[in-house]
Amino acid sequence: MSYISDLSQSQEYLSFRSSVPLKRVVVDTDNTKGWRIYDCGPKKVKCPLICLPPVSGTADIFFKQALALSAKGIRVISAEAPVYWNVKEWCEGFRKLLDYLEVVKVHIFGASLGGYLAQKFAEYTVKCPRVASLILCNTFTDTAIFNNHESAAIFWMLPGLVLKRMIMSNFGSAKVDPEMVEAIDFMVERLESLPQTELASRLTLNCLKGYVEAHKLADLPITVIDVFDEYALSNAVREELYKCYPNAKLAHLKTGGNFPYLSRCSEVNLHLQIHLRQFDDSDLSSSDRPLINRC
Template sequence: MVDKILSIFGSGNSSATNYPSDDQQQPFDRLRRSPTVELIEDSPKYRSFRGRVALKRLSLDEDCTKAWSYHECGPREVRCPMVFLPPVTGTADVFFQQVEYLAERGYRVISAEYPSYFTMEEFCEGLLRLLRYFKVKQVHLFGASLGGFLAQKFAQYNPSVIASLFLCNAFGDTSRFKFVNTVPLVWLAPAPLLRSYFITKEVPEDADEQIRAAAHFMSSKVATLSQADLLARLTLNLTSDYVRPERLQSLAITVMDVFDHCAHSSSTRLELYKLYPSARRAHLKQGGNYPYLSRPEEVNMHLLVHLRQFNHTERAACVHFMDVKEGAADLDTSSVEYHSNSLESSVEVARVAEEQIRPPPPTAKAIAERIEEVAVESAAANSDMTPKLVKEAAVPSSANAQVDHLV
């Protein structure tokens, strides 16, 4: 029995031990010793984010031990925010670069870390309670890996609450994973064994320093997850389930993938394309399993492209592109939260709230729209690929066409 448990969390070889070895830790040790790369957890940008934006916890279930953790930025009068859901190994702060980027441009952003839900129904009910707490009309959901699968399932059960979906390295069927339906064995594994599976993930030899830094950062996040959190996420990821896309076809969906080494196989990506034939596609040449950490500029640009289609509508996530009448009616200056230290005085807060009520002058609109146009052109130029590269990425690899891994 012990050998079976170890084989589940190994690298695919049933005879291989699962505990970290010197060879497995070598990529991360080399990264830490490299003088040319800065670890994400040690970067001033990440430390500044954690120092300015509070991590809040909220319990909405009957079981008080289950609490959501979230970062919230941006003007609260926006009733259709962008909500981020992390992957199986992630926490609420893994999207800190997207949260800051969008909040600085007037978007309301919530990065939420879900508690230990063991069933899909439990997760959907919990997320619905969270959105009701924030008093939002609809949301734009960004989901990465498992977070993308959870976002699709939530939209399947609650399509009226979803304004759009942004799926990053996501999947639509859990049966693609190597050890699906092995949940009873997962429950027997101790917490150190569960963590070691994620921490010892191999990094490709040709990966650049940004991808290695992202993998190191995500491995450090695993140590902060409790055994209940790990068991719950693995249970959701390894329980056989799939998305029924019939009720999602009317939604605006963007599917973002990377064309370098990724935990999900090419056949899994093609299956997701088939689920949403009319979805927009955002392709990155490189990025690894965590492009929002290794390629934040490109991901941020694709997010702006995705959200700009809702400008000047009731689904706008940015205060600068909201309908003026709707924004004035819903505005509550007591609920507006600013995270910049320069806006602490009540006089300044009142002035900013008054400016949000007044419609911006035409010149300001023209400048904002022009900035977005330049951003879109820059993202398109950075993501331009040759037809040969696209063709090679679309062909399933014979080595991993039927096997995916958890990230």
């Protein structure tokens, strides 16, 4: 890496890395590919919250959610996929990961590409549901918004430096506060750690022609977390998401940029708790604590 961000040297992050082991889980026949996960909270919970990162993120970007929510008895798993070149392969790999973890259903918190893949997985397993609910952050339902369908076929051959520059061009240049600067620096650091093949595969998933058949998810409890300042996607994309899920609960953040789970972690964590609270005292609870003990 070219530099070390302040956030990766913070006591909170260092505490996370020292207390929560990074696990590599191989679920495919190709033993060279493994999911990287951090599993926090009570392992007896069988309907955890799983966090899926954007193109530029690694599994540890959700450390603020993992620490805060697991302290309240919620099981939080942050998952980073190996190289997959199409959405169906990714969904099948994720299904195998859930089987390995011995969880029947999960709540998914997905950011950007992670949110899109969460929706596609819910659609993929609609006949045998594996998704209890969705929390979608700064995400989309149709890859047409990127106007990169043709480019998706050549990402695999582009140098890593070119791919990183493509991604960083969407990080924004508007005036931001110190928390957002820290978040951007941390995400740049994570991006620098990703090898070319992983970046290429993620960008391919992000830009391959595809869309979510939202009507198949009509019965899922969904919360949409959005920011109202500058971020990589347009207002039209946000409005399209609202139209696809007219019954979704909307959690608006005044600011937060592309990475509110880092820059506005307290607000995001609160919305995650509110969303998960509706499943308390049911088989779909993400916590092992009785409702009376929770704030």
